[in-house]
Each structure stands twice: as structure tokens, then as C-alpha cells.
Amino acid sequence: MLDTAIDLLRGRRIAVLTGAGISTDSGIPDYRGEGAPKRTPMQFDTFLSSVDARRRYWAGSHLGWQRFASVHPNEGHRALAHMEEAGIITGIATQNVDDLHERAGSTTVTHVHGQLHTVSCLDCGTRFDRHRIADEIERLNPWIRLPEQVRLQPDGDVEIDPSQRFEVPPCPVCGGILKPDVVFFGEIVPPRVFAEARDIIAAGDAVLVAGSSLVVNSGTRLLEVARRADVPIVIVNRGETKWDARAAVRVEGGTSETLTAMAEALVAPF
Numbered sequence: 001m002l003d004t005a006i007d008l009l010r011g012r013r014i015a016v017l018t019g020a021g022i023s024t025d026s027g028i029p030d031y032r033g034e035g036a037p038k039r040t041p042m043q044f045d046t047f048l049s050s051v052d053a054r055r056r057y058w059a060g061s062h063l064g065w066q067r068f069a070s071v072h073p074n075e076g077h078r079a080l081a082h083m084e085e086a087g088i089i090t091g092i093a094t095q096n097v098d099d100l101h102e103r104a105g106s107t108t109v110t111h112v113h114g115q116l117h118t119v120s121c122l123d124c125g126t127r128f129d130r131h132r133i134a135d136e137i138e139r140l141n142p143w144i145r146l147p148e149q150v151r152l153q154p155d156g157d158v159e160i161d162p163s164q165r166f167e168v169p170p171c172p173v174c175g176g177i178l179k180p181d182v183v184f185f186g187e188i189v190p191p192r193v194f195a196e197a198r199d200i201i202a203a204g205d206a207v208l209v210a211g212s213s214l215v216v217n218s219g220t221r222l223l224e225v226a227r228r229a230d231v232p233i234v235i236v237n238r239g240e241t242k243w244d245a246r247a248a249v250r251v252e253g254g255t256s257e258t259l260t261a262m263a264e265a266l267v268a269p270f
Ligand SMILES: [Zn+2]
Pocket: 121, 122, 123, 124, 125, 126, 171, 172, 173, 174, 175, 176, 177
């Protein structure tokens, strides 16, 4: 199936949609993948209404963000960056909140579900660099240390014991509620962000899905754009996806080895 996929993609402008599966080889677990721990994600309503929920979320998110900073892009990220540099990729719409595509060298990347590197105030709308807020967290909570075994989640959260002592910094401008710029469950993707992702997909005359089981609504909405335009969809994933029946080609396999093989075939010399 890999050869069929390569034949189909050759000579086309490729739009890319990536999910958690592309970051698993960097050590970030896919919470929909096999063996993933069951957990309840933070709901936006809960975050808004409960001080304790915000404490728990921020404590976990802070430790998770520190872990994210220590992981590195893998072969799959690098293969896509290489294809973009060669001019055959229109851009990447990713469901991931990590910045591994950017660190691999990709430049046209839209984070459909937001990203962890900035924090916004829900009251005044000011946006802050995550490092500034992280420094404030460590000033308020000098005891906080990365535990030996923290279970890192793809949304940057971790499972830790709730700590009543954890203090969440307020917005430095207005004292309001701070939230990382990730889209929570129960929260809609901002229309501007979705429009950017849709433009990336619409610019391709083939769509390559890498490492997503396509169960999240945003992925389905983006692929509908391709389907309506009769643009062929190639899916690379370990395990079934919701769009297998509608894909032109479906490659069962890991993204690191598959995307590397594709880049080698489509961009010469690699
Ligand atoms: Zn504010």
C-alpha cells in the first residue's frame, strides 16, 4: 500500500493533517491509542467554575509542559519538514498541542486544538509567553519539582495527586483567570484557527493524514472539505480510522518509517 500511496501523491501538492500518532515516537503517548490510560479530560465548564479544578489543571499542566520541553521531533516530523522545504506540502493542520512540527523545521503549521506555548487571560484577553507564567508558578510554588514518574498526556496534562497547596498565578494585567491556549473538551475551535486549517487543506490536491484515528470532530470537518472537492485522501496510521472507507489509500504503519519512505521517494535526493 505504501507504493500505491507514493504513486498517488507524486506530482501533487499535499495538504497534511496530523494527530497524536505522529508524536508517540517522541515519547508523547496517544491517549486514543492501544494501552493508553483511561482518564477524564478537563472540561471547559469545570475549569471555569471551580478554583480546585484550576489548581489541579495548572499543577499538572505545568509539569507536563516541562516534560514537553525535553522531548524532541522524530523522523516523521522531519520528513514532513523536508517535503515542505521541497515545495510539495501546502502546510500542516495538526491536532497536537506540542511544537514538534515547528522544531523540526515546518513553517506553515496550524494548531487546530491550540498549543501550550502561550497562555491567555480569559477576562482581559492578554496573551503571555508560557515561560513568563511558568516562572511565576515556580515563584509561588517553590516546592514544585518534576516527580520521577509523571504520566504525561498528549494535551500537556499529567496525572498527579491534587495538591491544595498549589497556587495558580492570576493574570499579571487584570488579576483574571489564566488558561493555556489549548482547546479544552467542551470548547469550540476558534473560527479564525479553523479557517486557517481549512485553507491549508483546500490548497492541496491530495490530503495526507498522519497519525490520527480521525475520531475528533475537527478532523472530520477538515476532511469533508477535501471530500467535497474530490481530492484523494491518503491515511497513514497504526490501527483503524473513521475515514478508512473513504480514503483512496490506507497505509497501516508508524508515521516515522512511513513518512520517511514517502519523503525519500517524493523528494530526491533526501
Ligand atoms: Zn487579564
